[in-house]
Amino acid sequence: MRLFKLAVLISFIFSFQLFAQIENLKTHSQMNLDCKKCHICDTPTKANPCLVLCPRNKIESVRHSPEEGPDNIVLNEIKSEKDLYQPVHFTHKLHAEMSLMAGGCSTCHHFNPPGKIVKCITCHNTERSRADISVPDLKAAYHRQCMGCHKTWEEKTECESCHALNTTKKSKLVSKPSMENVHPKITIPTKIVYETNTEEGKLVTYFHNDHTSLFGLECTDCHTQESCANCHNQKPNFVSSKANEDEHARCSSCHDTENNCSKCHKNELTKPFDHFAKTGFALTGFHATNDCSNCHKVKNKFTGLKKDCIYCHKNDDGLFDHQITGVKLDETHSEFECTDCHAKNNYLAKPSCADCHDDYSFPNEVPGEKVK
Amino acid sequence: MSQNRRDFLKTIAAIGASGTALSAVTPKKLKAGPTNILSDERMGVLVDTTVCIGCRKCEWACQGAHDIEQKDFDTYQHDDTFNKDRRPSAQNLTVVNKYFEDDNPITAKLQCMHCDHPACVSACIVGAFSKQENGSVIWDTDKCIGCRYCMVACPFQVPSFEYDKALNPKITKCDFCFDRTKEGKLPACVEICPVEALTYGKREDLILEARKRIKNNPEKYHNHIFGEHEVGGTAWLYLGPKDFTTDNVFPKLGNNTAPGVSESIQHGLFAYFVPPVAVYALLGGIMWLSKDRDSKKENK
Numbered sequence: 001m002r003l004f005k006l007a008v009l010i011s012f013i014f015s016f017q018l019f020a021q022i023e024n025l026k027t028h029s030q031m032n033l034d035c036k037k038c039h040i041c042d043t044p045t046k047a048n049p050c051l052v053l054c055p056r057n058k059i060e061s062v063r064h065s066p067e068e069g070p071d072n073i074v075l076n077e078i079k080s081e082k083d084l085y086q087p088v089h090f091t092h093k094l095h096a097e098m099s100l101m102a103g104g105c106s107t108c109h110h111f112n113p114p115g116k117i118v119k120c121i122t123c124h125n126t127e128r129s130r131a132d133i134s135v136p137d138l139k140a141a142y143h144r145q146c147m148g149c150h151k152t153w154e155e156k157t158e159c160e161s162c163h164a165l166n167t168t169k170k171s172k173l174v175s176k177p178s179m180e181n182v183h184p185k186i187t188i189p190t191k192i193v194y195e196t197n198t199e200e201g202k203l204v205t206y207f208h209n210d211h212t213s214l215f216g217l218e219c220t221d222c223h224t225q226e227s228c229a230n231c232h233n234q235k236p237n238f239v240s241s242k243a244n245e246d247e248h249a250r251c252s253s254c255h256d257t258e259n260n261c262s263k264c265h266k267n268e269l270t271k272p273f274d275h276f277a278k279t280g281f282a283l284t285g286f287h288a289t290n291d292c293s294n295c296h297k298v299k300n301k302f303t304g305l306k307k308d309c310i311y312c313h314k315n316d317d318g319l320f321d322h323q324i325t326g327v328k329l330d331e332t333h334s335e336f337e338c339t340d341c342h343a344k345n346n347y348l349a350k351p352s353c354a355d356c357h358d359d360y361s362f363p364n365e366v367p368g369e370k371v372k
Numbered sequence: 373m374s375q376n377r378r379d380f381l382k383t384i385a386a387i388g389a390s391g392t393a394l395s396a397v398t399p400k401k402l403k404a405g406p407t408n409i410l411s412d413e414r415m416g417v418l419v420d421t422t423v424c425i426g427c428r429k430c431e432w433a434c435q436g437a438h439d440i441e442q443k444d445f446d447t448y449q450h451d452d453t454f455n456k457d458r459r460p461s462a463q464n465l466t467v468v469n470k471y472f473e474d475d476n477p478i479t480a481k482l483q484c485m486h487c488d489h490p491a492c493v494s495a496c497i498v499g500a501f502s503k504q505e506n507g508s509v510i511w512d513t514d515k516c517i518g519c520r521y522c523m524v525a526c527p528f529q530v531p532s533f534e535y536d537k538a539l540n541p542k543i544t545k546c547d548f549c550f551d552r553t554k555e556g557k558l559p560a561c562v563e564i565c566p567v568e569a570l571t572y573g574k575r576e577d578l579i580l581e582a583r584k585r586i587k588n589n590p591e592k593y594h595n596h597i598f599g600e601h602e603v604g605g606t607a608w609l610y611l612g613p614k615d616f617t618t619d620n621v622f623p624k625l626g627n628n629t630a631p632g633v634s635e636s637i638q639h640g641l642f643a644y645f646v647p648p649v650a651v652y653a654l655l656g657g658i659m660w661l662s663k664d665r666d667s668k669k670e671n672k
Contacts, residue, residue, distance in 0.1 A: 080563070084445060129558055133418075133573045133581055140423075140568030147425050147567060158449060159427065159566075165446070 066096035078139045085163035101223040149228040201265030207272045333367040407502035414507035416575035416607040424569040426479030430561035434466045437560035462534045462544040471619045483546035484530045486607035494631030495525030507607040508548035527630045604629030
């Protein structure tokens with residue numbers, strides 16, 4: 001019996017090991033792969049896996065902020081027999097910032113391994129005459145990346161919009177390559193009226209400024225898959241061929257576009273968002289400049305808040321945090337009821353000191369210490 | 373390879389004097405055979421018209437490499453050149469034209485395709501044309517007598533003639549930068565292309581690369597490598613978004629080699645001097661018959 005138990009135990013262990021081996025087979029080390037396909041060195045370690053940077057078959061998602069990269073780069077790695085043009089001064093940061101609205105770093109840094117972003121020169125050879133023709137050389141890689149967007153809006157090849165001529169001869173072209181690292185000021189629209197093809201509720205009035213300044217949305221919150229040509233095309237010829245859900249894609253991340261059509265689709269123009277008209281709580285003073293999310297903390301949930309100040313402004317003792325108004329009440333005053341100073345629950349009007357004191361007046365004399 | 377006119381005439385005279393008898397004895401040794409090498413290592417260029425941006429820098433560089441007068445290189449961009457369909461000429465051995473103007477236009481560079489079985493080599497009556505080991509189809513201007521048969525023979529209508537020159541006009545066409553590649557340099561157009569729409573490499577490698585591009589981007593490319601099989605294969609290969617023959621980028625051509633049919637007829641007919649002998653025999657027979665008849669008439 002004992003022997004049988006032992007046998008069961010041993011077989012159990014072995015079967016476990018068998019499973020473990022099957023599990024191992026799934027990892028690449030057990031697979032019939034050429035190590036050199038991914039590792040550069042003979043003995044890769046965990047600390048230094050010496051992975052091949054390129055080419056990678058899949059575009060890896062890399063996410064870095066534009067500030068992490070260089071501001072401007074002079075692209076002078078390519079030298080030819082006769083340089084017709086001077087090297088390009090590439091405004092990297094500016095392009096990186098704009099790319100946030102169109103797919104991010106991987107728009108240009110394709111096939112990037114995870115982690116650090118590699119330069120174009122890491123994979124693209126500076127020599128055109130080379131053995132591996134499957135990867136474009138550096139000159140081609142640069143031009144293809146640039147022209148991929150620049151040609152979509154200029155619709156012509158204008159070398160001198162990026163390159164200065166390498167001769168003393170003056171260029172006939174008017175446009176000069178810009179070396180500045182700022183995008184020209186973008187005119188942000190305030191109100192856009194969409195005329196839709198629905199029978200009921202033809203008009204959708206969209207207040208862009210409400211969304212940006214009032215609701216505190218960043219450009220990249222909505223503009224994620226923009227094409228440069230959307231803004232830069234000199235002769236826009238857009239034909240909307242989007243399906244219904246595509247049209248609503250931008251709105252539906254916050255709004256329920258499946259139901260409640262009439263909330264946006266109206267027969268007449270609508271007025272901008274008015275917090276008082278909707279909720280009865282006027283946004284005055286500090287509240288006027290406050291981001292929605294400061295009070296409406298749960299994302300996309302804007303109901304359930306109460307008008308009482310204490311609902312939001314509560315201190316650790318569960319009382320109104322008077323400090324928020326700019327005056328930290330001293331010990332004596334913090335004992336009072338609110339209405340002792342703020343007559344008739346009117347918190348907008350200046351409190352009357354004269355109700356208790358003979359020769360005090362707010363705000364020349366304050367019932368505590370001024371903060372801020 | 374170079375041979376001046378005098379040498380050439382001497383050769384012809386020598387053949388004329390001692391030719392007929394010898395040729396009947398040893399036809400293979402003296403059969404007119406210009407250099408026509410089809411090397412496995414032959415080079416080519418893959419033209420990816422989906423990448424070309426139409427800057428026409430290749431035209432500028434080509435002129436420079438062949439001592440043809442260049443215009444200011446910034447005048448090559450955005451002018452009205454694309455409004456007309458141009459053909460390679462003595463001033464522009466290569467031209468870039470715009471095609472499929474109505475939707476998703478492409479720009480494509482045209483020049484000699486450097487056929488694997490060149491019709492010009494076959495048609496040239498003085499053996500000036502040759503297909504070289506590196507794939508170039510070149511010609512010897514000293515041998516050329518200006519008959520312009522090559523122009524008629526070419527399925528792509530590439531060779532052009534300096535009609536505007538009264539004295540010593542020459543046949544011109546792209547020579548695949550034979551002088552540059554001999555020195556290990558790239559063809560001038562390939563070197564200058566900013567986007568590497570022109571990839572220089574071994575022809576077989578280029579076909580593999582082209583297949584890979586089609587496989588990886590099936591929505592971008594029309595599934596055909598123009599020049600892989602056309603007229604028996606060409607050194608220059610083209611990839612594009614559509615069938616090139618639908619907008620006359622190239623004419624509709626079969627896969628048979630251009631000189632294939634004509635050569636087999638010609639070489640067959642003239643082998644062992646059969647047709648001349650037959651013609652002479654026929655003429656002799658007629659003479660003999662009519663002579664007999666004439667004498668009969670006189671006797672009457």
